[in-house]
Amino acid sequence: MNRDFRTEIEGYREIEKELSVLQKYAIQNIRPQELVTRITDRFHPKRIKMRVSEIREETPDARTLRFVPAEGYLPPFHAGQYINVYITAKGIRTARPYSISSSPFQTAYYEITIKRVTGGFVSSYLLDTVNPGDDLETSGPEGHFYYNPLFHGNDLVFIAGGSGITPFMSMIREVTDRGHDRTIHLIYGNRSPDNIIFDAELKERAQRHTNLTVANIISEPPKGYDGYCGLITSELIQKIAGDISGKMFYLCGSEEMNRFCREEFAKLNIQAKHIRSDSFGLPGDITLEPDWPASVRKNESFIVMLNGGVSLTAFAGEPLINALERAGITVPNSCRTGECSLCRIRLVSGEVFQPAGVKVRKSDRRFGYIHACASYPLTDLKIMI
Amino acid sequence: MPDYDAIVIGAGNGGLSAAAGLARRGIRTLLCERHNVPGGCATSFIRGRFEFEVALHQLSGLGTPDKPGPLRGLLQQIGVIDQIDFVEEDTLYRTGIPGVFDVTLKADRSEIVHALKEKFPSEKKAIENFIGLVWEFCHQLISIYYFRDQHASKDRYPLYFKYALKTGGQVLDEFFEDPCLKMAIASYWGYVGLPPSRISFSDLAMLLWAYTEFKPYHMKGGSQALSNAIVDSFLKAGGNVRFNCGVKKIIVSGGKAVGVITEYGDEIRARSVISNASTISTYTDLIDPETVSPAMLKKLASRTLGPSAVSVYCGLDCEPGDLGIEVSTRFISLNTDMDRQFALCRTFDSPEMCGLTCYDVADPEFSPAGACQVVLISLQYADHWYQIPPMQYADTKYRFAKGLLDIAELVHPGFKDSIEEVEVSTPLTHLRYLGHPGGSFYGFDQYAKDSNLFVSPLSPVQGLYSAGAWVGMGGFQPALESGAAAAKAVCRYLEE
Structure with missing residues (x-):
């Protein structure tokens, strides 16, 4: 093509002149990419090197670990968010997410509160072997279980079970310390009064702040216990929270408790838009799920082949990511409940069980991508990482 | 022998189309993506029961099977045209100022003229003349550039030579009196990122013409479906992909790009490299700036970063019709001053255009039954977002988002009460996920001086090519096209 014709376009010469001036006086930004990294790290550092500065006993089976940055600084977070804590135990590199229980008012430290889980690989490690002064790596704050001022309103009902209190503790500390104009009804379920985490602080805050009420519900009360007992039923919710219209319900407990409460919400006609829920894990026994295939036993083992030829053994009853980690293969992960999609991998052949509600994109399902943290092998598999 | 013939850095639209183009020509190709999900902008995320479309508003250039546009052929070539269910929209947009004017333009030339004449009867003649100019101008432009007329000249294409480098605003002023009418015609300016007074008439005319002739589209499963389909086609053609694998350096030896070093320190050799990172990152970070000629760095420095945006992703628990949402795309302004609306892109003041x-x-299955999703967007540059102390970021973000929700509530009462999920992205969000300076998703600002009349995609070293919005214009179609072009260029280079 005759390139010169372009110079005859009206205005061409003027723009050429403009360009030569711009190029003459332009200042070269040196490595603006460094700015990109710096800004990103201010909010979302990939990893934070933490030091455990103190450990407090909350109940006989729960402790709070306070983390201070071993280097760098801690980014701000939304009350309700979690950090993923990376550990190497028995030669296995793995991680678990823990909600931050301290107030977002300050970021000199983050605290997480850990309750002992029978057979819990990571919780046992953190409770039994970590001491003040030890260093650990964590992710930055993540997750979407937090107050959104755009549509959550000012009337909140928090329903917690066991260690599900941790994100709420952060939210309650924020609202009461900052004097936010929000009313909170906390309904907190535990097996026995001894298990109530933050009991004294919650009572004390409820006493000082008229916009906070705290109701403990005990499922296995000792003789003579005179508080609320039993399960968190619709009747109980209504009794404590009063008129439910216009209220936002936050739910954080075991998957089993969350399911129970969702059914109770349905009885009260609470709409989906008025429910926020955060589960602190997948169902304890995946094989009890209604659509689990009866032919596959929990401890059945399968061969998983990876691209590159490595193969390993995985069990039907545990998330695929655990088997990968046991074999020394680290897949990025954060929420470990099927939500964040960091552990997205491609299933080349074979079949996995994915619990209902796992957040896999529509087109990912179509093209065979799965979330390794929420996929359970049902056959031998071929996967691509 | 090098490990690969070509390495593509980044699986955005440009990188994906380049990689698939290469692999399908039998070129041994490695695609490296630092995220675990492909797509760059062309992606989605899930909140509650909604899968939100991140970036695609209206896909341009596809055309119908009978009257294909340039993008249809491209998607055919990279083997994905049959893998995607496209959804055609019959309307360009609804635009207006609440209480002042409100007009809907269908994707049909005569209907556009009809609708505008009905709303602005005193300028009937000018409307016909202007639309006539837009169509004739675009035909001339296409003859020159797409059909490569060897004898292009001022005499042959007088409209092109007269109007191509005028600003859109100048031409609108030449034809029209009513500022509402000008705005009605120029409402697509947000898709370029500059107001009519600053974009060339070429860009303004092509937007209107191409969206009308080739129709706006979306796709089932959103733009993530396109990204996944391209990766699938790439793998089937023998390509290799590595997710979670950022590239930190392009290896240059003897003035040639000969491989990359990954973030893990692995060195991978190849005969050529295509970068889908920003041009700035490619020239000043991935390769040593010392390798780039001072003249080229000067040229780079003379350009400015295009805008990013605040997007408010809303999952609503109602049907669009319940709120009176009857067209896919709507532009809502609070005044006719598009320059002022643009100036606000550099401040935290409440936006006046949304x-x-x-x-x-167009696709009732896009969201779960009885629900729908709406994205509100306002362009925003990043600089003022850099200045916010991190502790104040969330408040700032929500305050800005509230401004957009207020506008939506103004035209669709009941909007806020229908919200089931909301997520907000800002220039900092886009900066984080794209890795682009300024969180700019359109690449550089697109003034007339930034068009390919003045900027040629020269490479600082042999064997290094670029793909994506930073090479030409922003948007899905241009980015995909730049990738296809880069793939062709690499093939020629490898043959030599």
């Missing part, structure tokens, strides 16, 4: 896209109008 784009509203509802994907469920």
